[in-house]
Amino acid sequence: MTTINMTVNGKAVSGDVPDQTLLSEFLRENLRLTGTHVGCDTSQCGACVVHINGKPVKSCSTLAASLDGADVKTIEGVSNGELHPMQQAFNDNHGLQCGFCTPGMIMTSIDMVERYKAAGKDLTSDAIRAELEGNICRCTGYHNIVKSIEDAAAKM
Amino acid sequence: MYPVKYHKATSIADAVAALSAGDDATILAGGQTLLATMKQHLADPSDLVDIRSIDGMAGVSAAGNVLTIGAATTHADVAGNADVQKLCPALAELASHIGDPAVRNMGTIGGSIANNDPAADYPAAMLALNATIVTNTREVAADDFFDGLFGTALDDGEIITAVKVTAPSKAAYAKFAQQASLFALVGVFVADGAGGVRVAVTGAGEDGVFRQSGMEAALASGWSEAALDGVAASEDGLMSDLHGSADYRAHLIGVMAKRAVAAA
Structure with missing residues (x-):
């Protein structure tokens, strides 16, 4: 067992967990933050993406024990009273059908837009599609996801 | 787990x-x-x-035309590093196409090299760039480091701490990615640098990454796509699996090598 202390969505949290506990398990089972989804268990689908110290990573492929002191943001932490522009854009553009992959899509997309803006690079639809390589959706065919991200990028 | x-x-x-x-x-x-x-x-x-929290394990430094990349440096940090982009842009480009963005924020150069997956990208770069693998006990030339599928020269308890790369005059990497995994179905790294003209192939060999000596000789006598026209990659020793047969991989080696030469 390892005692871990981290900040999740701005709040200090702690827990005693077996060393093999994945961050996705810690978030869902210890903290009951079930917005982070586990879609594949093979580290490919990206439904579990959260931000660790500001960077998107797959929470199913990270040990909670290795994150003592980390600052973690999950889908539950992105809205600030009202929906984040990315969430609103997915809503407005029908960027989801079943919604299972959406938390990971949103976490990846927020970072994508912020990173391209910071670098002064144009976030083209081709770039969006390439950046979504690690997020798999079985419903939408991605068209409306790309439209959602383009919409949010104009507003963020 | x-x-x-x-x-x-x-x-x-x-x-x-x-x-x-x-x-x-x-x-x-x-x-x-x-x-x-x-x-x-x-x-x-x-x-x-x-090993990620050990002092000095992550980060890039440049001295003259030699890059030293800490073993725990993530793919995203290699891709975004100004020194790597300046001294060896082919390596930054390669790192920017490993896996997906979330994987690049966690995966490390040392881990990739130590694992020596036969379809990983970095081993091809290390071999083609004549890189030096630095461990806690010694320095090993890339030529002596990779040893068959998932095999390396590392001894028990030996830890990669960094890799050293001398800036090449020309280099590029061309990857035909397997679409589900984003690993290389075939990847070819070409370089003209301190180790001479080198062509390293990943994703194709039954024994992992290897140098394509026929292509190296052809490019050494003239760096052009046309120089590769008469050099057919043999399918002997290449992998056949559900993603591609050995003869298909052999064909791809030629195609990717030309693309890399054109991009360098």
Whole structure:
């Protein structure tokens, strides 16, 4: 067992967990933050993406024990009273059908837009599609996801 | 995942002690292969020794035309580093296409090299760039480092601490990615640098990454796509699997090599 202390969505949290506990398990089972989804268990689908110290990573492929002191943001932490522009854009553009992959899509997309803006690079639809390589959706065919991200990028 | 003991090493000596103390201890860096493998019960180490927090293990420095890249430097940090972009843009470009963005924020260059997956990108770069693999005990030339499928020259308890790359005059990497995994179905790294003209192929060899000597000789006598016209890659020793047959991979080696030469 390892005692871990981290900040999740701005709040200090702690827990005693077996060393093999994945961050996705810690978030869902210890903290009951079930917005982070586990879609594949093979580290490919990206439904579990959260931000660790500001960077998107797959929470199913990270040990909670290795994150003592980390600052973690999950889908539950992105809205600030009202929906984040990315969430609103997915809503407005029908960027989801079943919604299972959406938390990971949103976490990846927020970072994508912020990173391209910071670098002064144009976030083209081709770039969006390439950046979504690690997020798999079985419903939408991605068209409306790309439209959602383009919409949010104009507003963020 | 089976139970495992986690150690956050604070120094090389601490890591070496933890590695030797465990029954079947192994090094954890980004964990983007190791943890996925453990989840599928294909690996069952007794202990994980996390080396990422050791001072000096992550980061890039440049001295003259030599880059030193810490073993725990993530793919995203290699791709975004100004010194790498200036001295060896082909390496930055390669790093920017490993896996997906989330994987690139965790996976490390040292982990990729130590794992020596036969379809990984970095081993081709190390071989083509005549890189030096620096460990806690010695320095090993890339030519002597990679040793068959998932095999390396590393001894028990030996830890990669950095890689050293001398800026080439020309280099490029062309990858035909397997669409589901984003690993190389075939990847070819071409370089004209301190080690002469080199062509390294990943994703194709039954024994992992290898140098294509016929193409090296052709490019040494004239760096052009046309120089490769008469050089057919043999299918002997190439992998055949559901993603592609050996003769298809052999064909792709020629195509990717030309693309890389054109891009360099």
